[in-house]
Amino acid sequence: MLLKFFTLIYRNITIENQILMNTEQSLKEIVREKYTEVANQSKDQNAASCCGCGPTCGPDEDFIGIMAEDYSKLGGYVADADLGLGCGLPTKFAQIKPGDTVIDLGSGAGNDAFVARAETGPEGKVIGIDFTEAMLTKARANAEKLGFNNVEFRQGDIEQMPVNDSVADVIVSNCVLNLVPNKANVFNEIYRVLKPNGHFSISDIVLVGQLPAGLQQAAEMYAGCVSGAIQKESYLGLIEQAGFTNITLQKDREIFLPDSILSTFLLPEEIASFRTSGTGIYSITVYAEKPTASDGSKPSDAVEIEIRLAQPADYESVVSLLKSVGLPTEDLNAKLPDFLLAFANEKLVGSAGVEVNGTVGLLRSVAVQEDFRNYKIGGRLVNDLSKQVRLKGVKDLYLITTTADGYFEKQGYERVERENVPAEITQSQQFSSLCPSSAVVMKKSIEKPKIKLSDLEQVSACCTPNSGCC
Numbered sequence: 001m002l003l004k005f006f007t008l009i010y011r012n013i014t015i016e017n018q019i020l021m022n023t024e025q026s027l028k029e030i031v032r033e034k035y036t037e038v039a040n041q042s043k044d045q046n047a048a049s050c051c052g053c054g055p056t057c058g059p060d061e062d063f064i065g066i067m068a069e070d071y072s073k074l075g076g077y078v079a080d081a082d083l084g085l086g087c088g089l090p091t092k093f094a095q096i097k098p099g100d101t102v103i104d105l106g107s108g109a110g111n112d113a114f115v116a117r118a119e120t121g122p123e124g125k126v127i128g129i130d131f132t133e134a135m136l137t138k139a140r141a142n143a144e145k146l147g148f149n150n151v152e153f154r155q156g157d158i159e160q161m162p163v164n165d166s167v168a169d170v171i172v173s174n175c176v177l178n179l180v181p182n183k184a185n186v187f188n189e190i191y192r193v194l195k196p197n198g199h200f201s202i203s204d205i206v207l208v209g210q211l212p213a214g215l216q217q218a219a220e221m222y223a224g225c226v227s228g229a230i231q232k233e234s235y236l237g238l239i240e241q242a243g244f245t246n247i248t249l250q251k252d253r254e255i256f257l258p259d260s261i262l263s264t265f266l267l268p269e270e271i272a273s274f275r276t277s278g279t280g281i282y283s284i285t286v287y288a289e290k291p292t293a294s295d296g297s298k299p300s301d302a303v304e305i306e307i308r309l310a311q312p313a314d315y316e317s318v319v320s321l322l323k324s325v326g327l328p329t330e331d332l333n334a335k336l337p338d339f340l341l342a343f344a345n346e347k348l349v350g351s352a353g354v355e356v357n358g359t360v361g362l363l364r365s366v367a368v369q370e371d372f373r374n375y376k377i378g379g380r381l382v383n384d385l386s387k388q389v390r391l392k393g394v395k396d397l398y399l400i401t402t403t404a405d406g407y408f409e410k411q412g413y414e415r416v417e418r419e420n421v422p423a424e425i426t427q428s429q430q431f432s433s434l435c436p437s438s439a440v441v442m443k444k445s446i447e448k449p450k451i452k453l454s455d456l457e458q459v460s461a462c463c464t465p466n467s468g469c470c
Helices: 002-015 020-039 043-051 111-120 133-146 183-193 213-222 224-228 232-241 268-277 312-324 377-390 405-410 429-434 453-462
Strands: 101-105 125-130 151-155 168-174 194-208 245-254 280-289 305-309 339-344 347-357 360-368 396-401 414-416 440-445
Touching (some): 101 111, 111 125, 111 168, 168 183, 194 232, 194 245, 232 245, 312 339, 312 347, 360 377, 360 429, 396 405, 405 440
Parallel strands (some): 101 168, 168 194
Antiparallel strands (some): 305 339, 396 440, 414 440
């Protein structure tokens, strides 16, 4: 039932052509609730509802263990932490060395975290991140029982990890990213959190080709994470777009659906066509590295990026940074209201600000020191600042650029004709005099979309056990 639940969430949103972000937070709350139930079930129950066949299937051996892999032979395996929810063995391939700092995304009851701890040893550190309190409670109880003082579990969303920049040598995750609507955000966060020259090993479910319509129900029951999975080529493309190098498939295993299952949903000739089409559901384990600094040297592992609100005392440092990258400073408010700054070892390396005017804001002074442009500082500053000014009532952010329009398009900004720019922006010094008339004006709406109660009720009703469409 859990498996059908996730699949129906995504399928109904697609069918109704809803924008995923409209209900993203609500979906996460529902996922949190269901994984609370999972945390209190046995491994066998979870295998039947996600990694096995589902609660409506019989005891046929064809139905058992289609996705799951055996952890029991790995060093550090803890049976109480194995809930049977994975689709690979990422820690087996993660090349963890003694003393490494390892982060496990979607750590559950601690299965991969404890295996990683056996690899990194007592001199290393393991951080598990999960957003389900019941899972965290179970994981922490397991760690305490084992006496592990270098394994900790933090509550958080893997799209906004509760971890500083550049702290992890290795990141692992097992069959988690497929349940995240915005996978690009997760890969960007992985990049931020990894040290330069760090790497990840992630097991996940991907698709190759389009599944026959008749197999959709089979995918729901036997490959529970397929509903949120994307094409393998697109998945690997997101990793490359995030800036990773040396992308390698460490394992590529087809999830085989036996004829006894396929015959429930496909005609004999459709089964034969499917077998020869090359279309399928795959469990992959993928490895990738965060590159070193732009000059080819490895930055100090001690570098951590701190982001904080600007203070008037920061004014001269901000002016110096902006001048170094060719951005205007003549109109800069000396009090630096609504500015965020990034520091590395107490040195200013990044800035971003917004001029707030009612419900409209002008994003300005987005600058990152050249040596730190592999740390994704600019995106983090802009994202955090957008959330901050949204709380002040800003609905639309504008910016003016002569060189970075391509970058901001990837961040969701759209070009705006100058005649369509509101007076609050045209009256700014940047628009009226400091920036050339050839500069590109861009806009992004940051207002939280309003979710209709009726839409939520419809999704909830469809995903309620014993309801008509389940």
